[in-house]
Amino acid sequence: MKIDFDVIVIGAGFAGMYMLHRLRGLGFGCRVIEAGSGVGGTWYWNRYPGARCDVESVQYSYQFDPRLEQEWEWTERYATQPEILKYANHVADRYDLRRDIRFDTRVTRATFDDKDSVWTVETDRSDRLVARFVVTALGCLSAPNTPKIPGLADFTGPTYHTGNWPHEGVDFTGKTVGVIGTGSSAIQSIPIMAQQARHLTVFQRTANYTIPAHNAPLDPHYVAQVKANYRTMRKRAKTLPAGIDLAINMASAIETPAEERQRLYQERWDYGGLGFMASFSDLLLNDESNRTAQDFVKAKIRQIVEDPETAKALAPKNIIGCKRLCVDTGYWATFNRPNVTLVDISDEPIETITPTGLRAKGRDYTFDCLVLATGFDAMTGALLRIDIRGRGGVSLKDKWSEGPKTYLGLAMAGFPKLFTITGPGSPSVLTNMLPSIEQHVDWIADCLAALRATGATVIEAEPRAEEEWVGHVGSIADNTLRSTCSSWYVGANIPGKPRVFMPYIGGLPAYIERCEAVVARGYEGFTLA
Numbered sequence: 226m227k228i229d230f231d232v233i234v235i236g237a238g239f240a241g242m243y244m245l246h247r248l249r250g251l252g253f254g255c256r257v258i259e260a261g262s263g264v265g266g267t268w269y270w271n272r273y274p275g276a277r278c279d280v281e282s283v284q285y286s287y288q289f290d291p292r293l294e295q296e297w298e299w300t301e302r303y304a305t306q307p308e309i310l311k312y313a314n315h316v317a318d319r320y321d322l323r324r325d326i327r328f329d330t331r332v333t334r335a336t337f338d339d340k341d342s343v344w345t346v347e348t349d350r351s352d353r354l355v356a357r358f359v360v361t362a363l364g365c366l367s368a369p370n371t372p373k374i375p376g377l378a379d380f381t382g383p384t385y386h387t388g389n390w391p392h393e394g395v396d397f398t399g400k401t402v403g404v405i406g407t408g409s410s411a412i413q414s415i416p417i418m419a420q421q422a423r424h425l426t427v428f429q430r431t432a433n434y435t436i437p438a439h440n441a442p443l444d445p446h447y448v449a450q451v452k453a454n455y456r457t458m459r460k461r462a463k464t465l466p467a468g469i470d471l472a473i474n475m476a477s478a479i480e481t482p483a484e485e486r487q488r489l490y491q492e493r494w495d496y497g498g499l500g501f502m503a504s505f506s507d508l509l510l511n512d513e514s515n516r517t518a519q520d521f522v523k524a525k526i527r528q529i530v531e532d533p534e535t536a537k538a539l540a541p542k543n544i545i546g547c548k549r550l551c552v553d554t555g556y557w558a559t560f561n562r563p564n565v566t567l568v569d570i571s572d573e574p575i576e577t578i579t580p581t582g583l584r585a586k587g588r589d590y591t592f593d594c595l596v597l598a599t600g601f602d603a604m605t606g607a608l609l610r611i612d613i614r615g616r617g618g619v620s621l622k623d624k625w626s627e628g629p630k631t632y633l634g635l636a637m638a639g640f641p642k643l644f645t646i647t648g649p650g651s652p653s654v655l656t657n658m659l660p661s662i663e664q665h666v667d668w669i670a671d672c673l674a675a676l677r678a679t680g681a682t683v684i685e686a687e688p689r690a691e692e693e694w695v696g697h698v699g700s701i702a703d704n705t706l707r708s709t710c711s712s713w714y715v716g717a718n719i720p721g722k723p724r725v726f727m728p729y730i731g732g733l734p735a736y737i738e739r740c741e742a743v744v745a746r747g748y749e750g751f752t753l754a
C-alpha cells in the first residue's frame with residue numbers, strides 16, 4: 226500500500242503547528258490539514274469584538290524555543306484575539322510551517338485499516354491520504370454550538386455566532402441587537418457591542434460570574450523582568466495545578482476570619498483575572514467556602530449595577546468557578562447603559578425566533594441583528610464531527626456513546642496509532658492550554674521517535690488502562706464542586722450529550738508525572754507491536 230505521510234495532523238492551531246514543528250525536527254513526513262484559510266485555530270475563528278485570552282499574555286505563549294520567547298513582544302496584559310493571531314502567524318512564518326499545511330480543507334473521515342495498519346484520511350476536497358499515524362489537534366472549544374431554537378432560520382436580519390465571526394468584522398452602529406448567551410464570549414463582547422448598538426438586548430439563561438481583567442498595556446520593565454526569568458517562571462507554572470504561574474493562598478476560606486477573608490478577596494478583585502479562584506485553596510472543595518466567594522462577587526454586582534432588579538437577575542445562583550469563571554472589562558457596568566436591556570430567560574426557554582426578533586415568556590422582542598454567543602460542543606464535538614473508525618470499523622461515536630473514553634486523553638483502545646492532543650481525560654481546559662499542548666505534543670513526538678527506534682510500528686491503548694484512567698478521571702471529578710453544575714465541562718449545554726465531567730481535574734503536575742511514569746515503564750498501558 227502506498228503511504229503518503231508518516232503522520233497526518235488534523236488542525237493548525239497552536240497544537241497542530243507545534244506538532245508539525247516537532248515531527249519535522251524528527252524527520253517524519255507530515256501533513257497538516259486545516260479547515261480554515263490560516264493558522265491559529267480558536268484565534269482564527271473567534272473574532273468577535275473584545276475577544277481576548279483570559280490567561281495573561283506572557284504565560285499564554287509557547288516555551289519550546291527561548292529565542293521565540295525573547296523576540297516576541299506582547300503589548301497588553303491580556304492579549305487580544307488579533308494579537309494572538311498575529312503571534313500564531315509569526316510562528317508559522319518563523320518555522321516555515323505553511324508549506325506542509327493544507328488549508329481550506331476539512332477532514333471528513335479517518336478510517337483504520339486493520340490489515341495494513343494504516344489510516345486513510347478523507348477530506349471535503351476529495352483527498353484520500355494514507356498515513357501511518359494520525360494526530361488530532363482539533364482544539365477543545367472549536368465546534369460551535371448553534372442551539373436548535375425553533376424559527377432560527379426565519380430571522381430575516383444577519384445572525385452571527387461568536388465562535389465563527391465574520392473576518393471583516395461587524396459594525397453594529399445604529400443597529401438594534403439581540404444577544405443570546407452570557408458565557409465568556411458574551412461577557413467579553415457585550416460591553417463593546419453596547420457602545421456601538423442603538424439598543425442591545427441580552428437574553429440570559431444562566432447568570433455567570435466574572436472578575437474584572439484590569440487589562441492594561443504591559444510595562445516594558447515588567448516584560449524585561451519576565452524575559453530575564455522566563456525559564457524559572459515556566460518551571461514554577463508547571464508545578465501548579467493550572468499550569469499558570471500565580472500565587473495560590475493555601476488557607477481555607479471558611480477558616481479565615483471574615484475581615485481578613487474580605488481583605489484577601491478585595492486584593493484579588495483589585496488585581497483581577499482568574500487568580501480570584503486562588504484566593505483560598507478550598508473554594509472548589511467546600512460549599513461553605515465557595516459561598517463566601519459568591520457573596521463577595523454578588524455584593525460587587527449590587528454595588529456596580531444601579532437598577533436593583535437587573536442586579537438581582539445578574540446575580541449568579543451557581544457555585545462560583547463551577548462553570549468556567551469569566552474575565553471581563555466593564556461587563557456589569559454595561560447594564561447601567563440606557564441602551565442595554567437584560568431579559569432573564571432562566572425559567573422558560575426562548576419560545577421561537579421570529580423574522581424580526583424572538584419571542585420569550587409570551588413577549589416579542591425585535592432587533593436588526595442576532596448574536597449567538599452560545600458556545601461550543603466542547604471537548605468531543607470537533608472529534609465527533611469527523612467520522613473516525615477504528616479497528617473492525619467501530620466508530621468513535623459508538624465508542625463514546627456514554628461519554629468520552631480515553632487513556633490519558635492521548636489515545637484510545639480500538640483506535641491504534643491515533644493520538645489526541647488535549648483530548649477529553651487530559652487537563653486541557655482546566656489549565657493554561659499552551660503548556661498543556663506542548664506537553665502533549667512532546668509526549669507524542671517522543672513516543673513516535675521511540676517506536677521508530679525500537680522498530681515497533683503499532684501502538685494502542687489497552688482497554689484495561691483506558692478503563693482505569695476513565696474511572697480515575699471520574700472519581701476525582703466527583704470530589705470537587707466543579708462537576709456539580711450544568712456546564713460545558715459536563716456536556717450539559719448540548720441536549721442529549723452524556724453527562725460526564727470530561728477534563729482531568731487532578732492538575733497539571735500530577736498529570737505530567739503520570740505521563741512520564743507511563744513512558745518510564747515502557748509505555749505502560751499501551752500495547753506495542
Ligand code: NA7
Binds near residue numbers: 387410429717
Ligand atoms: P459558553 O460559556 O458555553 O456560553 C454559552 C452561553 O450561551 C451560556 O450562557 C448558555 O447558557 C447560553 N446558551 C446556550 N444555548 C442556549 C439556548 N438554547 N438558549 C439560551 N441560552 C443558551 O460559551 P462561550 O463561547 O461564551 O465560552 C466558551 C469558553 O471559551 C469559555 O468558557 C472560555 O474558556 C473561552 P447556559 O449557561 O448553558 O444556561
